[in-house]
Amino acid sequence: MKKLFIIFGVLSFLFLMRPIIANTMQSQNSANSQTISLQKTSIDQNSEDHGAYNGLLKFYHYTGFANATSGNLLMILIGIIFIYLAIKFDYEPLLLIPIGTGIIIGNIPFVAGNQTGIYETGSVLNYLYFGVVKGVYPPLIFLGIGAMTDFSSLIANPKLMLLGAAAQIGVFGTFLGALYLGFRLPEAGAIGIIGGADGPTAIFLSSKLANGVNVLADGTTVKNLIGPIAIAAYSYMALVPVIQPPLMRLLISKKDRKIRMKPPRAVSKKEKMIFPIVALLLTTFISPSALPLLGMLFLGNLLKESGRTERLAETARTKLIDIVTILLGVTVGASTQADIFITKDSMMIFALGALSFVIATMGGLIFAKFMNLFLKGDDKINPLIGAAGVSAVPDSARVVHTEGLKSDPNNYLLMHAMAPNVSGVIGSAIAAGILLSFLG
Amino acid sequence: MNLILSINRISEGYLILTTGLSIVFSALLLLVLFFKYGLPLLLYSYKMITKKRVAQIEKQPVNNNEEFTGEIAAAISTAIHLYLNDNHDNENAVLTIKQARKMYSPWSSKFYTVHSRL
Structure with a gap:
């Protein structure tokens, strides 16, 4: 309690000092006023006071109170x-x-x-x-995600992978929107990836395209948009439970929401081991620029599925990803220094980010309905799981699950929704690779 | 090159949109096709190749040890069973708990720094 009083006392003293110091600053500036100059000389006369006063003034100028905007x-x-x-x-x-x-x-x-x-x-x-600017942290996060993810629902029902691709329309739609708002191509590409609903991918791409270092063909330097893009991506990812349900109810009829999907088949260990290797080869041959992300993602998954490297997988999905998440979170947060962050561009990025999530969710839902046109009987999918095509693992799958339960309390969609969810991660990484190769 | 540069930014955007989306789709479609058709085929062929080897192993005659009878096996397994299920002696169920001396020293104790009164 005593300490609290002391701290409070010091703080109030500093506040009281503020107008006094401000007055003297003015007096130093306006030497014409005689009365004030008299005061000034009286201060000058007392040299000891002067030293202490200057020190205090200097200290005050170093405090946050003097510099706050x-x-x-x-x-x-x-x-x-x-x-x-x-x-x-x-x-x-x-x-x-x-x-x-x-x-x-x-x-x-x-x-x-x-x-x-x-x-x-x-x-x-x-x-x-440095880890953010040079794109070091995102691949490490992907390693952890790979070691956490179970791709078995995807292997059991591969056609659901297309839902992950459909949701990537959010990326390209936002990219186009950003172009219309006057952003240059690389900047628009980096903003577009917010629609991938994947924080590490967004940071990775923006650190490559909109890093404030790259010089464009016309001699201008791109803007540094890493902070706003990362903040937008992570904030909207956190808001998935708010953004997605209204869209689901808007686009999917009550009858469709009740569709029950047949349980996924059991996947053998061999298939699970083959998946990361084959998926790595196929996806990175198509989009080599996404190699840092996809390479690490599938490495993590292989560590998990090989059955021989449980120690490494354990570290990747617990300690390593935790450490990197702390560093990434704090530095991305700290990069929002007001003088750099609060700009018109940031506001536009936030608006585009919200739009991108809406487009991505709608893309997934509509494509799921479209797929249903070609599927019959038991094979029909519940269109709600299309919304999980935006990555945001595992939040969007969870949202789909809860929405499904609201329509039919016995319809458990979580396992089915995980398939488009993880393929959304792969899809957004491929999309990032494509944008990087086009615009990098 | 000049022609490419002179293309409107928006139209280039549309170009990237269509090609990008189609590449994403084709990449994932390729994965779908592989896991729908390629993988079962791969696993089937693997099975066929290994089947022969397994058969060869099965053909090898097993040398029976005449001295190792079923009775000996039963005796060993009973012994193991008894050992595993009766691993501990019956211990005294009465517990005596002695209060242990607290092992912290006050010099680094938060309690003392917060509540120090001089």
């Missing part, structure tokens, strides 16, 4: 909202808590030039941010 305060508020959402509503807490804290860290006002900020060369945050 409304942008900083707004971003700190957003960071707190992220943390609140994560704790209160359990929206992707593993991501939103590090990102929310990162936003607060990145927006603590500071004096530039002391190697403090994330954008200042040599600062600790800058070194950690």
Whole structure:
């Protein structure tokens, strides 16, 4: 309690000092005013006071109180909202808590030039941010995802893979929208990948295309959009339970929502082992630019399925992915430094991000209905699972499952929805590779 | 090259949209086809190849040990069964719990730093 009083006392002292210091600053500037200059000389006379006063002034100028801008305060508020959402509503807490804290860290006002900020060369945050800028973290996350994912539902029912491809229309639709809003091609490509609903892929592509370093053919440098894109991707991923259900109800009739799918067949161990190798070969031969992502994804899966490297798989899906998630979350959050983040572009990216999720979900749902036209009897699929084609593993599959249960309390869609969900991950990585090879 | 550069950005966007989407679809379609038709074929052929080898192994005569009778096997398995199920002696069910001395020292204790009153 005593300490609390001391802290409160110091803080209120600093606040009280603020107008006094501001006054003296003015007095130094306006030397014409006689009365104030008298005050000034009286201060000058007392040299001891002067030294202490200057030190205090200097200290004050180094504090956050002197350097705070409304942008900083707004971003700190957003960071707190992220943390609140994560704790209160359990929206992707593993991501939103590090990102929310990162936003607060990145927006603590500071004096530039002391190697403090994330954008200042040599600062600790800058070194950690290296993993984002150079696209190191996303493949490591993919390694962990691979070691976690069970592809058996996909192997049992391969046609569901197409739903993952259909949802990628969100990527390309947003890409086009960004072009119409005046973004240049590489920037639009990076923004488009928000529609892939995959945080690591979005960071990977934006670090390659919209990194503020690349020079375009006309001599201009692309904008650095990594922060806004990552924040948009992760925020909308957390909001999947809010965005998707209304679209599902809008597009899928009550009757269709009740369709029961036959349980997937048992998949042998051999098939599970062959899957990562074959999928790696096929997908990366088609889209080699996605190699860092897909290579790591399937490596992780092979570690899991080989049955011989359980130790490595265990590390990849627990400790490694946890470490990288912490670093990624904090640095991406901290990259939202107000003076760089609060721009018109960021607002447009957020609008486009919401649109991309809508387009991707609708693409998946409509394609699922379209597929049903060709399927008969038992083979018919429940169109709701099309919504899981946007990656956002495993949230969108879970949303599909709960929506299915609302229509029919005995219809369990989770296993079926996991198939388009994981193929969405593969699809968005391929889409990222394609955009990279076209625009990189 | 100049011609390509002069193409409108939007039209280039449409070009990327159509080609990109079709590539994504074709990549995943290829995977679908492989896992629908290719993999069963692969597994079937693997089965056919290994079947011969398995048959060869089966053909090898098994040398029966005349001395190892069913009775000996029964005796061994009974012994193992008894051993596994009766691994522990009957221990005393009464527990005596002694209070252990707390092993922390106050110099690094948070309790003392928070509540220190001088």
